[in-house]
Amino acid sequence: MTSIYEKYRLKQVINASGRMTILGVSTPAESVVDTVKYGLNHYFEIKDLVDKTGTYIADLLNAEDAVVVSCASAGLAQSVAAVIVKDDDWLLENLHAAPLAVPHDIVLPKGHNVNFGAPVGTMVTMGGGRLVEAGYANECSPQQLAAAITPQTAAILYIKSHHCVQKSHLSVEQAAGVARKHGVPLIVDAAAEEDLQCYYRVGADLVIYSGAKAIEGPTSGLVVGKQQYIDWVKRQSAGIGRAMKVGKEGILGLTQAIENYLTQEKVTGAQMVEKMTPFIDNLNTLNGISARVVWDAAGRDIARTEIHFDEAMIGRTTAELVQALKNGEIAIYFRGYKANEGLVEVDVRSVSPEQLNTIYICIKALLSGEKTA
Ligand SMILES: *Cc1c(COP(=O)(O)O)cnc(C)c1O
Numbered sequence: 001m002t003s004i005y006e007k008y009r010l011k012q013v014i015n016a017s018g019r020m021t022i023l024g025v026s027t028p029a030e031s032v033v034d035t036v037k038y039g040l041n042h043y044f045e046i047k048d049l050v051d052k053t054g055t056y057i058a059d060l061l062n063a064e065d066a067v068v069v070s071c072a073s074a075g076l077a078q079s080v081a082a083v084i085v086k087d088d089d090w091l092l093e094n095l096h097a098a099p100l101a102v103p104h105d106i107v108l109p110k111g112h113n114v115n116f117g118a119p120v121g122t123m124v125t126m127g128g129g130r131l132v133e134a135g136y137a138n139e140c141s142p143q144q145l146a147a148a149i150t151p152q153t154a155a156i157l158y159i160k161s162h163h164c165v166q167k168s169h170l171s172v173e174q175a176a177g178v179a180r181k182h183g184v185p186l187i188v189d190a191a192a193e194e195d196l197q198c199y200y201r202v203g204a205d206l207v208i209y210s211g212a213k214a215i216e217g218p219t220s221g222l223v224v225g226k227q228q229y230i231d232w233v234k235r236q237s238a239g240i241g242r243a244m245k246v247g248k249e250g251i252l253g254l255t256q257a258i259e260n261y262l263t264q265e266k267v268t269g270a271q272m273v274e275k276m277t278p279f280i281d282n283l284n285t286l287n288g289i290s291a292r293v294v295w296d297a298a299g300r301d302i303a304r305t306e307i308h309f310d311e312a313m314i315g316r317t318t319a320e321l322v323q324a325l326k327n328g329e330i331a332i333y334f335r336g337y338k339a340n341e342g343l344v345e346v347d348v349r350s351v352s353p354e355q356l357n358t359i360y361i362c363i364k365a366l367l368s369g370e371k372t373a
Contacts, residue, residue, distance in 0.1 A: 014355045017333040018347035019192060021117050025212035028257060035256040036218055039249035049248060053255045060262055063200050065230035067223050068251045072191035072210035073123050074244035075221040079187045079206045080106055080127025081240050082232035083155040092239045095128045107132045107148045108157040109140035111165025120159060129154065139168035142178050149182045160190040162298035176203030185229060194300050205229045217257030220250040269303040276305045276348050279356040286367055288313035305346040314367060318342045324366055332359055
């Protein structure tokens with residue numbers, strides 16, 4: 001049988017960039033794939049499936065309730081719609097048909113107004129919300145967040161992500177304190193985060209995760225939260241949620257992936273260091289290159305290889321090198337957030353030791369030469 005790669009003439013990829021949407025995010029475990037297949041092959045009463053898998057997930061996470069959605073972005077849009085529409089039948093069907101007479105401002109720290117591949121503001125607007133920034137690009141204290149709340153505020157939105165400004169921005173717990181004090185709900189977008197319980201535990205009303213990132217499920221999303229708010233999110237399947245429908249296979253696949261995620265031992269940062277050490281040693285034999293272990297900027301237990309290219313010695317910019325590696329016969333993708341500083345990061349989680357060696361060989365071929373001294 002010809003492979004899918006051959007059939008459609010697709011390029012092979014080594015994903016050293018982490019859980020990236022542009023590369024297909026992750027590759028779920030066999031038990032998840034089997035569950036997806038089972039889901040595709042059977043009928044269910046979908047409300048029953050949504051409710052019971054939600055309860056099952058909530059029990060695993062010690063939360064009041066949960067619901068599987070099509071992706072974290074959809075979870076964000078539907079959560080925003082949920083806190084605006086609530087129980088209102090007319091609003092559910094007319095969210096975009098008339099100027100909203102109910103509170104619909106969504107207050108978020110200015111340093112959280114990021115682009116994660118699409119803008120946070122787009123999802124808020126899709127859910128009928130109006131984004132209101134609190135604080136400044138470089139600081140947002142609990143007081144500054146509170147100062148942005150008015151009678152028009154429908155919720156506070158907190159984006160927990162490496163994409164956000166970390167410096168001088170309040171914690172989720174502090175945001176929950178502000179929300180409680182002002183009687184507004186707190187929505188936390190924790191799409192790529194690894195802890196499925198801590199943000200709910202510190203007081204968030206709705207917490208959103210991407211199904212295919214840390215959890216390594218199928219394309220899907222998870223919203224965990226308080227009963228009332230999850231009920232309101234579920235209602236959106238008869239509103240804007242219909243444009244972002246999740247299938248039975250996604251619901252079942254993510255539920256299985258969450259169970260695996262919570263019960264299976266996680267690869268630790270220390271294990272990642274062990275895996276990347278021969279790779280780092282090899283890289284450090286090359287002229288113009290220095291490689292070392294760096295730890296995740298958002299504080300997760302993830303170690304990565306940072307490669308520094310001495311552009312003067314190599315005679316090419318880091319951006320050119322990164323591009324050349326993407327353009328090779330096998331496309332190699334790094335984390336290139338700091339390419340302008342001559343740095344790239346290699347995320348080894350989805351890369352086998354053989355692939356790490358392939359990366360080394362490709363870099364070596366690009367530079368053509370080992371250190372002489
Ligand atoms: C990835 C990401 C999203 C979007 O997740 P999808 O499941 O791809 O929709 C939203 N917010 C943040 C912070 C992310 O990192």
